[in-house]
Amino acid sequence: MDxxxxxxxxxxxxxxxxxxxxxxxxxxxxxxxxxxxxxxxGMMIVGAICAFATAVTSGSAFLGIIVGMLAxxxxxxxxxxxxxxxxxxxxxxxxxxxxFGIGLSALIxxxxxxxxxxxxxxxxxxxxxxxxIGPLLFGHDILVYFSIVATGAVAWFLTKTRAGMILRAVGxxxxxxxSIGYSVIKIRYMAILFGGAMAGLGGAYISLAYSPLWxxxxxxxxxxxxxxxxxxxxxxxxxxxxGAYLFGGVTIIQLIIQGYGINIPAQFLSMLPYLATxxxxxxxxxxxxxVKMNAPACLGKLFHASH
Amino acid sequence: xxxxxxxxxxxxxxxxxxxxxQYPGCLANDSVDLTIMPGEIHALLGENGAGKSTLxxxxxxxxxxxxxxxxxxxxxxxxxxxxxxxxxxxxxxxQHFSLFDSMTVEENIALGIAPELAxxxxxxxxREVSEQYGLPLDPKRxxxxxxxxxxxxxxxxxxxxxxxxxxxxxxxxSVLTPQEVERMFxxxxxxxxxxxxxxxxxxxxDEIKALCHNATIMRAGKVVGDCDPQVETPKTMxxxxxxxxxxxxxxxxxxxxxxxxxxxDGLSMEAEDEHGTSLKNISMEVRxxxxxxxxxxxxxxQTELMDALSGEVLADHENVVLINxxxxxxxxxxxxxxxxxxxxxxxxxxxxAVPDMSLxxxxxxxxxxxxxxxxxxxxxxxxxxxxAEKIVKNFKVKTSGVDHNASSLSGGNLQKFIMGREIMxxxxxxxxxxxxxxxxxxxxxxxxxxxxxxxxxxxxxxxISQDLDELFAVSSRIAVIAEGKLSPxxxxxxxxxxxxGLMMGGLHGMPDEGGQKRVA
Numbered sequence: 001m002d003x004x005x006x007x008x009x010x011x012x013x014x015x016x017x018x019x020x021x022x023x024x025x026x027x028x029x030x031x032x033x034x035x036x037x038x039x040x041x042g043m044m045i046v047g048a049i050c051a052f053a054t055a056v057t058s059g060s061a062f063l064g065i066i067v068g069m070l071a072x073x074x075x076x077x078x079x080x081x082x083x084x085x086x087x088x089x090x091x092x093x094x095x096x097x098x099x100f101g102i103g104l105s106a107l108i109x110x111x112x113x114x115x116x117x118x119x120x121x122x123x124x125x126x127x128x129x130x131x132x133i134g135p136l137l138f139g140h141d142i143l144v145y146f147s148i149v150a151t152g153a154v155a156w157f158l159t160k161t162r163a164g165m166i167l168r169a170v171g172x173x174x175x176x177x178x179s180i181g182y183s184v185i186k187i188r189y190m191a192i193l194f195g196g197a198m199a200g201l202g203g204a205y206i207s208l209a210y211s212p213l214w215x216x217x218x219x220x221x222x223x224x225x226x227x228x229x230x231x232x233x234x235x236x237x238x239x240x241x242x243g244a245y246l247f248g249g250v251t252i253i254q255l256i257i258q259g260y261g262i263n264i265p266a267q268f269l270s271m272l273p274y275l276a277t278x279x280x281x282x283x284x285x286x287x288x289x290x291v292k293m294n295a296p297a298c299l300g301k302l303f304h305a306s307h
Numbered sequence: 308x309x310x311x312x313x314x315x316x317x318x319x320x321x322x323x324x325x326x327x328x329q330y331p332g333c334l335a336n337d338s339v340d341l342t343i344m345p346g347e348i349h350a351l352l353g354e355n356g357a358g359k360s361t362l363x364x365x366x367x368x369x370x371x372x373x374x375x376x377x378x379x380x381x382x383x384x385x386x387x388x389x390x391x392x393x394x395x396x397x398x399x400x401x402q403h404f405s406l407f408d409s410m411t412v413e414e415n416i417a418l419g420i421a422p423e424l425a426x427x428x429x430x431x432x433x434r435e436v437s438e439q440y441g442l443p444l445d446p447k448r449x450x451x452x453x454x455x456x457x458x459x460x461x462x463x464x465x466x467x468x469x470x471x472x473x474x475x476x477x478x479x480x481s482v483l484t485p486q487e488v489e490r491m492f493x494x495x496x497x498x499x500x501x502x503x504x505x506x507x508x509x510x511x512x513d514e515i516k517a518l519c520h521n522a523t524i525m526r527a528g529k530v531v532g533d534c535d536p537q538v539e540t541p542k543t544m545x546x547x548x549x550x551x552x553x554x555x556x557x558x559x560x561x562x563x564x565x566x567x568x569x570x571x572d573g574l575s576m577e578a579e580d581e582h583g584t585s586l587k588n589i590s591m592e593v594r595x596x597x598x599x600x601x602x603x604x605x606x607x608x609q610t611e612l613m614d615a616l617s618g619e620v621l622a623d624h625e626n627v628v629l630i631n632x633x634x635x636x637x638x639x640x641x642x643x644x645x646x647x648x649x650x651x652x653x654x655x656x657x658x659x660a661v662p663d664m665s666l667x668x669x670x671x672x673x674x675x676x677x678x679x680x681x682x683x684x685x686x687x688x689x690x691x692x693x694x695a696e697k698i699v700k701n702f703k704v705k706t707s708g709v710d711h712n713a714s715s716l717s718g719g720n721l722q723k724f725i726m727g728r729e730i731m732x733x734x735x736x737x738x739x740x741x742x743x744x745x746x747x748x749x750x751x752x753x754x755x756x757x758x759x760x761x762x763x764x765x766x767x768x769x770x771i772s773q774d775l776d777e778l779f780a781v782s783s784r785i786a787v788i789a790e791g792k793l794s795p796x797x798x799x800x801x802x803x804x805x806x807x808g809l810m811m812g813g814l815h816g817m818p819d820e821g822g823q824k825r826v827a
Contacts, residue, residue: 162422165410165414168407168410169407169418172407173407176405177405179369179389180405180419181369181392182418293409
C-alpha cells in the first residue's frame with residue numbers, strides 16, 4: 001500500500017467515525033443524567049433528512065446542519081415529554097421513537113432521493129497541501145474538528161464544572177438530588193435535548209459529508225452503534241471518541257479488504273463492526289466494578305417527585 | 308408549650324403555625340404548631356406515619372404545605388425550595404442519606420451547599436470543620452467505600468459548613484454504635500452552646516431524654532402534646548406517642564431450650580465484590596426455644612451472612628449449614644423454606660416483598676408450599692386471600708385491603724405483614740435481619756412479642772440487628788459480628804451494652820478473653 005492509499009483510508013475512517021462521535025457524546029450526556037434514550041437511530045435519521053432537504057432547498061450546508069440539529073432536538077423533546085412528564089417507560093418510548101423516526105424520515109425524504117449535493121468543503125487552504133501531514137491534519141471538513149472540540153468540551157463539562165457535577169448527581173441518585181433541591185426533571189430535559197441535537201448533528205454529517213445524498217435508512221444502524229459506544233466507553237467521553245474511531249476503522253477496513261479482492265464473503269465483512277460491538281460489550285460488562293463505578297445508578301428509572 | 312430554659316423571652320428561631328398538608332387519602336399534617344428557641348435542642352416524637360417527616364420536609368422546602376405559616380427569627384418566610392432554606396440557615400441530615408455513591412466526599416458536599424461556598428479550597432475547609440467537631444473525613448474518598456457512620460458524617464459536615472442556625476436531624480443514631488452516638492451528642496451539645504437550634508427526630512426515647520430540652524409529640528398528623536423529656540420516662544413518652552398504654556413484650560422465662568435446629572459450622576465465604584465483607588469461619592448454634600441475637604455495625608458481614616443462611620448465595624460445602632439436622636449448605640432458598648425456615652430480610656421492598664405485587668400475591672410467593680396454596684399447579688386464590696387477610700388481622704397491619712400493592716404500605720406496616728406472613732407458616736427456624744428497622748415503638752413491641760411467641764412454640768430464632776436495645780430485649784444469647792468474624796455467643800445476663808459496643812467497633816474476642824481495651 002502506498003502512502004496515498006493510507007492517507008485516503010485514514011481520512012475515510014475519520015469521516016466514518018465523526019457521526020458516531022456526535023451521537024455517542026449526546027447519548028453519553030443523556031445517560032449520565034439517568035435517562036436511557038434508545039431513540040438515537042430515529043433522531044439521527046430525521047436529522048439526516050432534514051439537514052439534506054434544507055441544504056438542497058436553500059443551498060446552504062450551514063443552515064442544513066442547524067436544521068438537522070433542531071430536528072433531532074425536536075424529536076427528543078417528544079421523548080422528554082413522554083418520559084419525564086407522562087412517566088412513560090424509557091425503553092419502550094425510545095424504541096418507538098426510533099421506529100417513528102425511520103418512518104418520518106422516509107416520508108420527508110420522498111422526492112429527495114437521487115438528488116445531488118456538494119459535500120461539505122474540506123481542508124484548510126494552504127496547510128492541507130503540505131505532503132502527508134497536510135491532508136491528515138488539515139484536510140478535514142469543519143465538523144471533524146468540531147467533533148474533537150466537542151469531545152473535549154463534554155469531558156471538561158462533566159468533570160470540571162458544577163453543572164456537570166449536578167448532572168452526574170441526578171443520574172446517580174435522583175431522589176437525593178431532589179431532596180437537596182435540584183430540579184431533576186429540568187436537568188434531564190436539558191440533557192435529553194442536547195442528546196437529540198447531537199444525534200441530529202450526527203445524522204446531518206452522514207447526509208451532508210459522509211455520503212452527500214439521501215437514501216432511505218441511510219444511517220444503517222449507526223444510532224445503535226453510538227448507544228453501544230457509550231457503554232463501551234464506560235461513560236467516558238474520550239473513550240467514546242476512541243471507540244468511534246475503532247468502529248469507523250473496522251467499517252472502512254472491510255471496504256478496503258473487499259477492494260483488494262481478498263476472498264472473504266462481503267456479508268461477513270459487513271458484519272464485523274457489529275460483531276466487534278458485541279465482543280467488546282461482553283468483555284466490558286464482565287468487569288462488574290468498572291460498570292458499577294461509572295454507570296449512572298438511576299439509568300432508565302422513572303422519577304416521581306415526592307410532592 | 309413549655310418554653311425553652313435557654314434564651315427565654317427572646318424571639319423564637321423557628322415558629323410554625325397551622326401547618327396543614329393533605330396527601331391523597333391521608334392528612335399528613337393537621338394545623339401543626341411548633342416553636343424552637345435559639346440554642347434549643349427540640350425533639351419531635353411520633354410513630355411511623357405521624358407526619359414528622361412531612362413537617363421537616365416542609366421546613367426544608369422540599370414539600371409545600373396547603374396552609375400554615377413559618378416565621379424565621381420572627382419574620383414571615385416562604386421557603387420555596389431547599390436552596391432558600393439553606394440560605395436562611397436551615398441544615399438537614401436526612402434519614403435516608405441524600406448522598407451520591409459514585410462521587411467523592413468533596414463532590415457530595417459541594418452539591419449540597421451554596422455554589423459560592425463550593426469553590427476552590429473546599430477540601431481544606433472540610434478537613435478544618437471535620438477536625439474542629441471531631442468528625443474525621445477524607446474529602447477524596449468515594450462514598451460507596453465508606454461505612455454508614457462515615458456517610459452520616461458527610462451529611463453533618465455538609466450542614467456545618469454552611470454555618471447553620473437550625474439543624475434538623477431525622478433518625479440520626481439508628482446506624483451508629485453507642486460510642487459513636489455519645490460522640491455525636493458531644494458535637495450536638497457544643498452546637499447548642501454556640502446558639503444553634505436543633506430539631507431532633509428519633510424513636511430512641513432514652514436518647515431524647517439524654518439530649519433534648521423539649522419535646523413535641525405528634526400523632527396522626529396532629530400535635531398531641533409537649534413535654535419536658537427530663538421529667539418524663541421513655542415509657543410515658545412512648546405512651547403519649549401511641550395514645551394508649553404500651554404493653555411491653557414479655558419474655559417467658561420458662562422457655563425450655565431444646566435441640567440445635569440451625570447449626571452453622573465453619574462457614575467462610577469470599578465477598579462478591581471489593582466493597583462486600585468476606586465471612587470468616589463462622590460457627591453458631593441456635594436451639595429450639597431460644598432467640599440468638601447477632602450484633603454488629605452495618606457492613607460487617609450481616610448481609611452476607613443472611614444471604615448464606617437464606618440460600619441466596621450457596622456455601623461451598625453442604626455440611627456448613629444444618630437445618631433441622633439436614634445438610635443445607637448447597638440448598639436454594641426454596642428448599643430451605645421447605646425444611647421449615649422463615650426469613651425476614653432487611654430490605655423489605657425487593658427482598659422481603661415484591662413492591663408491585665399485591666399483598667396476597669406476596670403471601671402466596673413465600674407461603675405457597677407450607678400453606679398448601681396450590682391446586683394442581685395453579686394458585687388457589689381464595690385460600691391465598693384468606694391467608695393474607697388473616698395475616699393482616701392477626702398482626703394488625705394497617706391497609707385498606709390485601710389487593711393493594713406491597714409498596715403502598717408504610718415501612719412499619721409492611722414489616723408487620725412480612726413478619727406475620729413468615730410466622731403464620733409455623734417455621735421451625737426463623738431468621739430475621741433488622742426486624743424493627745425504622746419501625747415505631749408500638750409496632751416494634753408487637754414484632755418482639757411475635758418473636759417470643761415463636762420461640763415459645765419451640766422455634767429456633769436468629770435475630771441480626773444493629774439495635775442493641777432490641778437485642779438485649781429479645782435475645783437469650785448475643786454474639787457480635789465484626790469484619791466478617793463472629794464471636795462466641797454469651798448469655799445476655801453476662802453482657803453490658805458498653806462491652807458489646809466495644810466489640811462492634813472491631814475489638815475481637817469476648818470481654819473476658821484477653822482483656823484488651825481499645826476503642827476503635
